[in-house]
Amino acid sequence: MVTATLQEQLNRGAKLLQTGQVEEALELARELLSQYQGHQAVHLFAADASSLNGYHKAAIECLDVIPNGQRHPAVLVRKAELLFSTGQRRAALETARAAAEIVGSDESQLRSVARLYTDCQDLEGARALLLQAQERLPDSPQILYDLALSEFHLNLPEEAERHIDLLLQTVPAHAGALHLRSAVRTQSAERNHIDDLQERLRASSQPGNLVAAANFALAKEYEDLARYEESFTALEKGTSAYRQMLSYDGKTELASHAGIRKQFTPQAYESLSAGFEDKSPVFVIGMPRTGTTLVERMLSSHSQVMSLGEFTDFPRLLTEMIRAKAAELGSVPSGQDLTLSLDFDQLGERYVASARQIAGDSPRFVDKLPYNFLYCGYIAASLPNAKLIHLTRDPLDTCYAVYKTLFFRAYSYSYRLDELADYYISYRKHMQHWHEVLPGRIIDVNYEQLVQAPEEQARRIVSCCDLPWEDAVLDFHAQESPAMTASAMQVRNPVNTQSIGAWRRAGGSFNRLRERLQEAGLVS
Numbered sequence: 001m002v003t004a005t006l007q008e009q010l011n012r013g014a015k016l017l018q019t020g021q022v023e024e025a026l027e028l029a030r031e032l033l034s035q036y037q038g039h040q041a042v043h044l045f046a047a048d049a050s051s052l053n054g055y056h057k058a059a060i061e062c063l064d065v066i067p068n069g070q071r072h073p074a075v076l077v078r079k080a081e082l083l084f085s086t087g088q089r090r091a092a093l094e095t096a097r098a099a100a101e102i103v104g105s106d107e108s109q110l111r112s113v114a115r116l117y118t119d120c121q122d123l124e125g126a127r128a129l130l131l132q133a134q135e136r137l138p139d140s141p142q143i144l145y146d147l148a149l150s151e152f153h154l155n156l157p158e159e160a161e162r163h164i165d166l167l168l169q170t171v172p173a174h175a176g177a178l179h180l181r182s183a184v185r186t187q188s189a190e191r192n193h194i195d196d197l198q199e200r201l202r203a204s205s206q207p208g209n210l211v212a213a214a215n216f217a218l219a220k221e222y223e224d225l226a227r228y229e230e231s232f233t234a235l236e237k238g239t240s241a242y243r244q245m246l247s248y249d250g251k252t253e254l255a256s257h258a259g260i261r262k263q264f265t266p267q268a269y270e271s272l273s274a275g276f277e278d279k280s281p282v283f284v285i286g287m288p289r290t291g292t293t294l295v296e297r298m299l300s301s302h303s304q305v306m307s308l309g310e311f312t313d314f315p316r317l318l319t320e321m322i323r324a325k326a327a328e329l330g331s332v333p334s335g336q337d338l339t340l341s342l343d344f345d346q347l348g349e350r351y352v353a354s355a356r357q358i359a360g361d362s363p364r365f366v367d368k369l370p371y372n373f374l375y376c377g378y379i380a381a382s383l384p385n386a387k388l389i390h391l392t393r394d395p396l397d398t399c400y401a402v403y404k405t406l407f408f409r410a411y412s413y414s415y416r417l418d419e420l421a422d423y424y425i426s427y428r429k430h431m432q433h434w435h436e437v438l439p440g441r442i443i444d445v446n447y448e449q450l451v452q453a454p455e456e457q458a459r460r461i462v463s464c465c466d467l468p469w470e471d472a473v474l475d476f477h478a479q480e481s482p483a484m485t486a487s488a489m490q491v492r493n494p495v496n497t498q499s500i501g502a503w504r505r506a507g508g509s510f511n512r513l514r515e516r517l518q519e520a521g522l523v524s
Contacts, residue, residue: 006036013045017052025049038067044078054323056086073103077112084119087313087354093120100129105136111146118150121309121358126150134163141171148180157184173200175213179406182217187224194221212242216406223404228505235404236509239415248412250419254426257374261433263337264377269437272340272381276348279385281355282366282465283314285373286391287427288411289401291447294495295389296368297476298458304467306362310369313354318378321347339378348382364465373427376434380441387465388438390431393447395522396503399424399513417509421516428522454495 009032016025029046036042043066050059060082069075076099083092096116103109110133117126130147137143144167151160164181167174178200181193197218201211215238222231282299284292300307318339325338359365372379376388393401399421402414413423435442443464450457458473477494503510517523 006032006039006042010041010045013049017048022049022052026053026055033062038065040066040069040072040075043069044074047078047082051082051085056082060086070098071102073099073106073109073113076102077109077116080116081112084116087316087350087357089120089354089357092116093122096120097125105133107133107137107140107143110137111142114146114150123150123154127154139170141167141174141177144170145174145176145180148177152180152184160184173206173210175207175210176408178210179213179217182220187221189225192221192225194218194225197221208241208245212238212245213406214238215241216404219404223505229507232506232509238406239403242406243415246412246415248419250413250422253413254422257426257430260374260377261430263340264433264437266437268340269377269381273342273344275344275380275382275384276346276352277385278348278352278383279466280352280359280362280364281379281383281386282364282389283372283379283386284366284368284389284391285376286370287373287393287398287402287424288370288407289405290370290391290393290398291445291450292368292370292391294447294450294476295391295445295461296366297479298473299364299366299461299465301472301476301479302364302462302467302470303472304363305465306359306365308355308358308365308367311355311358311367312369314351314367314369314372314375314379317347317350317354318342318375344378344382347378351382364467373431373434376431376442377437380438388442389461389464390442390444391447392444394500394503395424395428395517396510396514397447397499397501399517400503400506400510401499417513418516421513424517425520425522428520448497448500451495451497451500 009028013025013028013032016022016028025045026049029042029049032039032042033046043062047059047062050056050062060079063069063075063079063082066072066075069079076095080092080095080099083089083095093116096113099109100113103113110129114126114129114133117123117129127147127150130143130150133140133143134147144163148160148163148167151157151163161181161184164177164184167177168181171177178193178197182197187193197214200206201214201218206214215234219231219235219238222228222234282305284295284299286292296307296309299305321342322338325342329338355365355367373390379386379388399417402411403417403420405414407414413419431442443461445457445461455474459469462469462473514523
């Protein structure tokens with residue numbers, strides 16, 4: 001039981017965490033632990049405070065000492081989340097499964113467990129749990145949405161549409177459901193939701209998230225019907241509405257890119273410690289919507305290759321080791337770049353160990369996190385035998401494909417054309433820099449060449465990965481494995497060239513962006 005006084009203290013602690021006062025929260029947690037040892041709510045708060053201060057092991061230990069904690073779903077869910085955040089995926093999934101057995105009908109806990117299943121790449125398990133959750137909570141819109149989303153990724157469009165329809169009957173203004181409904185399949189003149197979306201948008205006082213999602217959905221459906229001018233009009237309304245909900249600081253982000261380029265010179269690279277000698281990793285990098293998923297699906301169709309999906313562990317481990325180095329030094333001399341003094345052998349070994357939790361003993365595994373283009377030098381230093389495959393695409397087609405995609409909580413630079421142009425220019429500078437630092441290490445694969453001559457390019461990619469050719473690589477679209485990216489629907493189909501030159505659908509609206517890229521020498 002939580003007394004009034006204790007509840008006040010816990011409320012204060014929650015507020016400290018919410019406002020970023022994590023050190024003060026940890027102090028309070030330690031005080032409460034000394035008074036209320038074994039109290040579940042106190043230990044849960046202490047675990048959160050410890051985790052946010054970077055003490056992940058201590059956070060898990062806070063939960064492990066709760067009496068009968070293994071019988072409380074809230075404890076197991078939080079432990080699974082902490083295990084996942086520290087790269088312990090197998091243990092996280094086992095703990096999530098234990099939580100699923102006792103979770104009952106708590107909506108938040110059910111969704112958290114299903115999300116953990118998904119994060120650990122058990123989408124079938126997530127769907128099965130969400131189907132059970134729907135039976136227990138038939139009126140929950142969020143359970144229905146999570147269920148439909150899992151079915152979209154599992155290529156079960158009819159099931160996804162059925163659950164979206166059920167959801168929209170209950171919550172007609174559910175932004176995520178409206179967007180997903182349009183994405184599930186290619187719309188036709190006989191079967192689409194254009195009139196329905198327009199009617200919803202005509203309603204007064206719509207929240208920004210609905211205006212954004214509905215306009216993105218409308219733009220996608222208009223494009224499916226080749227009504228390009230109407231599509232781009234809706235898209236501009238959608239991007240404008242979504243950008244207003246973001247606090248993106250482009251100058252700071254691009255300055256961090258420039259900082260990496262300034263510090264990580266060819267001379268600096270030559271001076272780094274030796275990395276981890278492992279031939280398994282294949283990194284597929286580049287801007288989003290440039291064919292990274294296509295290459296990943298091709299490679300993972302090979303019998304000797306396993307896909308990790310958009311695996312976030314390299315940047316996570318890099319960040320953790322930089323923080324640990326800073327803590328070890330106590331204070332960092334001005335101008336010193338800690339990233340160049342890391343133990344790169346340890347970084348590579350930790351990365352491979354983390355990846356093996358998904359890849360098992362597969363001879364090769366593919367990490368398809370586009371953002372890894374930022375870290376090519378660090379990847380090459382820590383994993384000298386890893387393959388780096390960089391997808392290139394026509395700059396204007398790249399920007400158009402990125403601009404018309406609602407990513408939800410990612411790629412915040414993509415909702416204003418000027419910010420998108422700035423980011424794209426920085427990306428190109430970054431990749432030029434890595435080619436200079438790592439001559440011959442990065443394999444450029446051109447999207448247009450890939451879709452126009454898929455077998456020729458696929459054979460080249462497979463050969464670069466030191467693998468024997470297998471015809472299954474060209475049958476990637478027949479894969480039944482989940483697709484967890486914005487290209488989920490496209491990679492279920494054979495290669496086609498329909499997106500080449502798609503930027504022209506934007507008409508004159510892309511003139512300024514084109515001028516910016518011309519000024520940077522990136523387009524003619």
